[in-house]
Amino acid sequence: MAPVARRVAQARRRAPSSRNPRATVCMAGYDSVQARREAESLRVDSRTKQIHSLAELDAAFTLAGDKLIMLAIESEEECMMSDDLWDRNNVAGTETNKEQCRQLSASLARIAREADNVVFLRVEVLESGDTRQIAKELNITKFPTYQYWKNDDLMWQHVGAGAGVAAELSEGVLYYGGQGAAGLNVRDYVTEINSRNDLGNFIESCAAPTGPLPGFDAGLDVPCDKQLAIVDIGVDKDAPHGCLHIFPAVLSLARNTQGFTRWARMAIDKNAETADIAREFGIDTVPSFVFLADGKVVDRYSGSDRVELMNHVLAFQKANGIRLPERGAKRRMSTAEAKEIARAARDRAKAEGRQTGW
Incomplete structure (x- = not known):
């Protein structure tokens, strides 16, 4: 494990994006709802390591192993808005801004509660002391800042609070951590491609017939040559917002189209092989999707429009006469x-x- 200094050097070489969260806020009350919230807060606290020094930060990174680390660097005195981060009128200490940060922290608490395979670290930066030194070493001057680290590499970061930021941070956990709500594991539905061999095995595989689908009268049995194999091509480091934004739709489609589609993801910057594969597919922008059937490329889509991605799947399904089973009639009481x-x-x-x- 490299010392913090190495990670600092990496962070300084990266131009930060603009994005943000904050800490759990306890509310007074004595009813059952409040008791539940307090229990959830305790669970969140147990999932979040409070970092007070560079030594603690280094120890937390070492103990995390190859898990995704979400590092939150926040300040009670400052809260910048991400939408207009460089606006002179964006005064970091206003009560309006601080409330945005508090709301974001509550949202982050929910993410920490659900994603139990992700390591959550929080640094509360004070006016002086060791925590201010942590921010300085990481070259962080605006708060809050959220960083995603994996295998000692800074993958992505967001600076600032504001509308839509909580959703973006959740998308980041799904994209980089491979875990969704209720312990959902991305790899159960989306294959990781790290080599030509992985790609070949994915293309040659065939989804087995499904049993009866929930809400339908029957399962699916689609011939292998009529099944779509879809590769989501993106990048790992400093991924553009589109890669993160569309990934929940990729996972949803992978789960809901089992039996007539197979899904995989590949990062161009993973290694030389994945970069070569992307070049051979003619990929010049991310995210991009390559649709294959019977071993041949049959369609492409570049962009992050979730509806458009689904339309490409439905168009192939319609063109090849693939019909979902009839939805079962709901019994009314x-x-x-x-x-x-x-x-x-x-x-x-x-x-x-x-x-x-x-």
Whole structure:
């Protein structure tokens, strides 16, 4: 494990993007909802390592191994907005800005709660002391700043709070950490391509027939030559926003089109082989998608429009006569059952001394 100084040198060589989060805010209250929130806060606190010195930062990086590290560098006194980071009127200490940071911290807490395979580190930068030195060593002058590290490399960073930032940070965890809500593992649905051999195996594979799909009467059995093999081509380091933005759609499509599509992802900058593969595919922008069927390229798409990506999949499906099974008819409860539920709701409201529309 390289010392912090090496990571600092890497960070200084990178031009930061513009993006942001903050710490958990406890609210007064004594009802069951508050008790649940406090329990969740305790869980989040146990998932987040508070860093107070360069030595602690180095230790945390060492213990993280090859897991994704999300490093939050925040300040109670300063909160910049990412949308107009360089605007002179963007005063970092205003209450409006600080509230944006507090809201972002609450959102980050939810991410930490769900992504248990990601290491979350937080540095609260004070006016003086060791934490200010951490920010200086990392060449961070604006707060909050969020960095994503993996295998000792700075992959991506965001500076500032503001609208849409929480979603972007969540996308970053999914893109770089490979984990979604409720422990969802990206690799269960999207194959990682790191070599020509990986690509060949992916193209030659064939999705097995599925059992009955939830909500449908039957499963899918699509011939191998009619199955789409889709490769999402992006980059790892300093990935443009589009790569992160569209990846949740990639995962969703991979999960919901099992049986007639297979999905993979490849980073151009992973190694020399992946760079050569991208050149052979004619990729000059990311994110780009290459659609293959029966071993041949049948379509391409470059961009980050989630609907457009789905339309490319549906167009191939339609052109090749692939039809989803008929959706099963939903059984409605009887009128008598519905009236009984309504009666119970009225009785509950009456016992609680309140009015009800039931």
